[in-house]
Amino acid sequence: MKLIINPIKQLKGQMTCPGDKSISHRAVMLGALAKGTTVVDNFLMGEDCLATVQCFKEMGVHIEGPVDGKLTIHGVGLDGLKEPARILDAGNSGTTTRLLLGILAGQPFCSILTGDDSLIKRPMARVTTPLTQMGAVFLGRQDNNLLPLAVRGGTLKPIEFISPVASAQMKSAVLLAGLFAEGETSVREPAISRDHTERMLRHFGAEVKVSDQTVTVQGRPRLAGVRFTVPGDISSAAFFMVAAAIVPGSEVTIQGVGINPTRDGILEVLQQMGAQLQIGNRRYQGEEPVADIKICGGELRSTQIYGTLIPRLIDEIPILAVAAAYAQGTTVIRDAAELKVKESNRIAAVAAELRKFGVMIEELPDGLVIQGGTPLTGASCRSYGDHRIAMAMAVAGLSARSQTIIEDAGCVDVSFPGFGDALKSLTVE
Ligand SMILES: O=C(O)C1=C[C@@H](OP(=O)(O)O)[C@@H](O)[C@H](O)C1
Numbered sequence: 354m355k356l357i358i359n360p361i362k363q364l365k366g367q368m369t370c371p372g373d374k375s376i377s378h379r380a381v382m383l384g385a386l387a388k389g390t391t392v393v394d395n396f397l398m399g400e401d402c403l404a405t406v407q408c409f410k411e412m413g414v415h416i417e418g419p420v421d422g423k424l425t426i427h428g429v430g431l432d433g434l435k436e437p438a439r440i441l442d443a444g445n446s447g448t449t450t451r452l453l454l455g456i457l458a459g460q461p462f463c464s465i466l467t468g469d470d471s472l473i474k475r476p477m478a479r480v481t482t483p484l485t486q487m488g489a490v491f492l493g494r495q496d497n498n499l500l501p502l503a504v505r506g507g508t509l510k511p512i513e514f515i516s517p518v519a520s521a522q523m524k525s526a527v528l529l530a531g532l533f534a535e536g537e538t539s540v541r542e543p544a545i546s547r548d549h550t551e552r553m554l555r556h557f558g559a560e561v562k563v564s565d566q567t568v569t570v571q572g573r574p575r576l577a578g579v580r581f582t583v584p585g586d587i588s589s590a591a592f593f594m595v596a597a598a599i600v601p602g603s604e605v606t607i608q609g610v611g612i613n614p615t616r617d618g619i620l621e622v623l624q625q626m627g628a629q630l631q632i633g634n635r636r637y638q639g640e641e642p643v644a645d646i647k648i649c650g651g652e653l654r655s656t657q658i659y660g661t662l663i664p665r666l667i668d669e670i671p672i673l674a675v676a677a678a679y680a681q682g683t684t685v686i687r688d689a690a691e692l693k694v695k696e697s698n699r700i701a702a703v704a705a706e707l708r709k710f711g712v713m714i715e716e717l718p719d720g721l722v723i724q725g726g727t728p729l730t731g732a733s734c735r736s737y738g739d740h741r742i743a744m745a746m747a748v749a750g751l752s753a754r755s756q757t758i759i760e761d762a763g764c765v766d767v768s769f770p771g772f773g774d775a776l777k778s779l780t781v782e
């Protein structure tokens with residue numbers, strides 16, 4: 354599938370974004386491990402979350418839907434998963450893989466997990482190493498670093514894990530494994546990463562303590578099914594926030610966006626860049642804060658993005674690089690080496706594709722330097738099979754001087770099915 358983007362006059366109107374991807378994955382996982390029924394509304398019907406649903410069905414969990422965003426999970430309890438007869442396929446999803454490895458580590462059975470061409474290149478030793486310390490046995494290429502991975506789980510012992518990277522996937526893998534260990538399992542991070550696992554564990558009835566950068570979970574909790582609505586995904590809203598910000602005269606309101614403080618770095622950065630952004634109607638959906646976000650087009654200025662802000666906006670860096678290309682001055686992004694091990698090497702992909710629009714951009718080992726303010730020409734872009742690169746480059750084309758084409762853009766369905774239609778519905782040509 355190709356996305357063809359013609360320069361537009363304005364973006365105007367109201368929209369909602371699909372459900373949060375991180376929260377949707379966790380809802381399936383904890384719903385399966387709970388006793389009783391969990392009903393989730395606004396579940397993300399993206400390919401990544403559907404892969405998670407399929408993996409749990411393979412382990413004997415009865416799941417209905419998703420139909421129109423409603424998913425019903427008939428939980429089997431902490432000890433109720435069954436040995437899967439088939440290889441579990443996480444598709445393109447790092448979150449499915451790493452969190453599921455944490456759960457598989459605690460199962461008294463054998464399982465094999467694999468994924469697509471991108472996922473089988475992404476590092477997994479970051480989770481298999483602590484999970485091995487807890488007592489799980491893995492077999493995989495490069496010292497248990499690469500999928501496909503075979504897992505023999507079993508009785509686990511709790512650990513105090515000091516994580517070298519601020520990664521919610523690493524933290525969550527160890528905390529989920531900690532559910533199957535007697536006693537307290539803790540994870541200390543160098544900076545705080547998204548805390549959806551911690552919030553949702555509490556919602557299902559687990560005991561979770563947080564102090565500074567350390568999270569502790571008490572093993573063998575009684576998890577009970579819950580009902581909740583998944584907030585709109587701020588990482589999907591990000592494309593429309595930046596689109597509205599860079600196209601003069603635009604005015605877009607995105608309703609029901611998750612604004613969890615461990616995820617809201619983009620709001621801070623866009624405000625620093627001078628974007629006209631209003632956050633209103635703040636409320637809670639379950640354990641998660643949400644709000645309506647209104648954003649209007651105008652002049653942007655460059656900024657610096659680094660340090661503890663990075664984990665709070667890690668998935669928004671490709672689209673923030675597009676905002677930087679339209680901003681006056683030089684934007685510097687540092688401390689983001691993690692971008693090299695996402696669905697693509699996002700530092701290299703953003704640099705290569707924005708150069709095609711005529712943007713002066715330099716790659717750093719851990720970031721990017723972007724010279725903004727020069728008008729962009731249209732470009733013919735690759736997606737690298739990476740949903741966030743495809744959507745970021747589509748947005749870059751909205752205010753360019755000629756047509757932009759994104760090849761191989763079907764990958765947007767990983768996190769944002771209907772992205773193209775949502776864009777069209779707000780476009781004033
Ligand atoms: O836990 C999660 O749901 C996620 C954590 C982040 O990855 P890392 O933990 O690798 O930083 C993020 O990039 C990913 O899209 C989703």
Ligand SMILES: C=C(OP(=O)(O)O)C(=O)O
Binds near residue numbers: 446448449695741
């Ligand atoms: C990095 C991402 O996801 P995952 O790690 O789950 O593949 C993402 O959605 O940008």
